Amino acid sequence: MIQHQVKKLKKELQRDYLLLVYLWPLLRKLVKNKLTKRCTVCTLNEKYTVIGDDGICNICRKEQQNPVILKSEDNVDQLFMDAQGKGKGLYDALVFFSGGKDSTYLLTTLQKKYKKLRILAFTIDNGFRSPFGEENVKEICKHFGIEHLEIRPFNMFKKLYRYGFENFSHKGFYATDIWEGELFMDIGRNIAAQMQIPLTVLGYTPQQLSIIEPGYDEYKLYNSSQAIYKENQKFTRETFLGHRLDSIFTPDEMKYWWDFTRYSESELPIMVLPFNAWGYNKDEIQKEVSQMSFLTKVNPMFTNDLYCQLGIYLDYKILGYCSFEPEWAAYVREMKADNVYNRNTWEIMEYGSLYSENQILNSINMKMVLDQLGMTKKDVSEIIRKCSR
Secondary structure, eight states: OOHHHHHHHHHHHHHHHHIIIIIHHHHHHHHGGGSOOBOTTTOOBTTTSOBOTTSOBHHHHHGGGSOOOOOOHHHHHHHHHHHTTTOSSSOSEEEEOOSSHHHHHHHHHHHHHOTTOOEEEEEEOOSOOOHHHHHHHHHHHHHHTOEEEEEOOHHHHHHHHHHHHHHHGGGOHHHHHHHHHHHHHHHHHHHHHHTTOOEEEOOOOHHHHHTOOGGGOTTOOOOTTOOEEOGGGOOBOOEETTEEGGGTSOHHHHTTSOBGGGSOGGGOOEEEOTHHHHOOOHHHHHHHHHTOTTOSOOSHHHHSOTTHHHHHHHHHHHTSSOTTHHHHHHHHHTTSSOHHHHHHHHHHHHHHHHHOHHHHHTSHHHHHHHHHHTOOHHHHHHHHHHHTO
C-alpha cells in the first residue's frame, strides 16, 4: 500500500471504531426495529439459532451439557521447559504472529515465561494486512528483542481468497477463513521442518476449535481439549471441502501446502495450541495487551486483515448473520467477553451490510480489497446472486 492510502485507511478504521463504541449505542435505538432478534445471554443471531420466548437461544440452554475440558497446563509447561535450547537448528519454537491481541499475548507470555526458549516469531504477509497489525509486529519484536521472520506469498493468498469467496460463500466467510488458516499453518510447518524447529505454536482458542465442523477438519488436526499435537502431523494436504488443491494451484504453489513425506521423522514439528491448556479470556487478554503503551491499536477492528470486511458483508447478504458470530457468542456465554460490546459489534455490521451497503462497498477498505483480488462490485453482486438462489 502506498503511503497516502495507508493514512486514509487508518482514518477510516479509527472512524469505524469510534462509531461502534460511542455512536452506535445511541443510533441503535432509532433503527432497532430493523435489527435481527438476538439471544439476551450470548447475543447470537436468530437466523443462526432458535431463540425462545424468554429471549434465550437453544445453544445457551444446552451449554452445560457439553463443557469444554482443557488439557492439563502442566503438560504444555513441561513441553516448553524441555524444548529450551534443544532444537537442532537456531530455534526451539516457531510462533505464528500477526500483531493482533491473541498472538501478541501468546508470543510475549512465552518469551517472559520460558527465558531459554529460542523463539522465532513468524509472520505471513498475505497482502491484506492491517497497517496497525504491521506496526504492532515491528514494535513488539523490537521492544522484546524477539527474532522475526516474515514471508510474502501474495499471489498464493490472492488466488485462495478469490476462489474461496467465489466457491465457498454459500457456506459462510468462515470457510474461506479456515482455508486461509490451514495454508498459514502448512507454510509454518514447512518452515519449521526446513529450519529444524521442533515446535510450531499457534494462538487458536478452545472456543474457535469447539465450533469447527468435521467437514472443515478433513485431516483431524484439531481438538478443543487437546493442546499438543504430534502424530496427526503426518499427513499430506490434498483437498479442502472436497476441492482438489492441485486443480486450483500450480505445482510450485502446491509446495506451500504440507506434505509430511518430504521430511524425515525427526524433522516433523509438533503443533502446540497453548490456549487449550491455559484457558482463554478474550476481555482479559484485550486489557493486558492494551496496557503495552508502545503499541498503536490492538482491538480486532484495527488489526484484523482487510479482506474480513468483504467476507462479513457477504455473510450478512447471503446468510443473514456472520459466520463468526457463534465463536464470539461462545466467549460471551462463558463470561469471557462483554455481552453489550459483542451485540453492538455484530449489530452495526449487520445494519451496515443490509441498510448502508453503498457506504461499505465504497469504503477505502473494500476498494483496496477488491482491487487486490481483481474483482469488481459486479463480481460481488454475482456471488450474492449465485449463493442466494
